[in-house]
Amino acid sequence: MKYYKNIWLVEVPQYILVIFVILQFISMLTYSSGTFFDPLNHGYSFTRNFLSDLGRTESFSGNINFISCQIFNLSLIMAGCVFIMYFINVHNIFVLHKYYKLAYLGSILGIMAGIALISVGMTPSDLYLSQHVLSAKWLFRCFLGSSVCYSIIIIRSNIFKNNYAIGYMFFAFLIFSYIILSELGPDPKESELALTFQVISQKIILLVLISAVFLQTIGLKKLRH
DSSP states (O other): OOOOOOOTTHHHHHHHHHHHHHHHHHHHHOOOOOOOOSSSSSSTTTTSSSSGGOOOOOOOTBBBBBBHHHHHHHHHHHHHHHHHHHHHGGGGGEEEEEEEHHHHHHHHHHHHHHHHHHHHSSTTTTOOOOHHHHHHHHHHHHHHHHHHHHHHHHHSSSOOOOOHHHHHHHHHHHHHHHHHEEEHHHHHHTOOHHHHHHHHHHHHHHHHHHHHEEEEEEEEOOOOO
């Protein structure tokens, strides 16, 4: 079937995920220093700097953050475009299946998540904070809805093995937990401890997101055989 050979379902997402991770590390290395509580902190702190700090046009130290900003925001826009193409194509697998309506809903939410990710990359937090925060919130809410839809499909259909459903359900649970933590957890501006808690939580959910997408591409690749 043609959709099994669609590069937007396997090859491109896998390559972009690898490139995305590499660009995050490059952006961290080129960050012009400073945290919310310690503007004089040298370089990027893995436990006290949010990922969005990399996309600031000016770091907390007051220095221009041009290189890190360009690399980070470009990586988000690139990943968002790939997610959009992925979800535009992935629902085709379920066109002849009775769960195709749920797949459409999951893909619509996934496309919205991709758009939100692009929006995060286009709204540096030091220039457009309210828009940046709103985009980040909808990014995770849309991914949560999409992951729930596809978890149900995978469980009830025989297209994928159930271990992929378990992985996606676990992913959905962690996203939900992160949304609760970000909304009801400690304000990162209250103390360094609260900041560290929220920063580490953000990095964990990013790792989970990358792993979940990669897991699904592996499942789709196995459908070719």
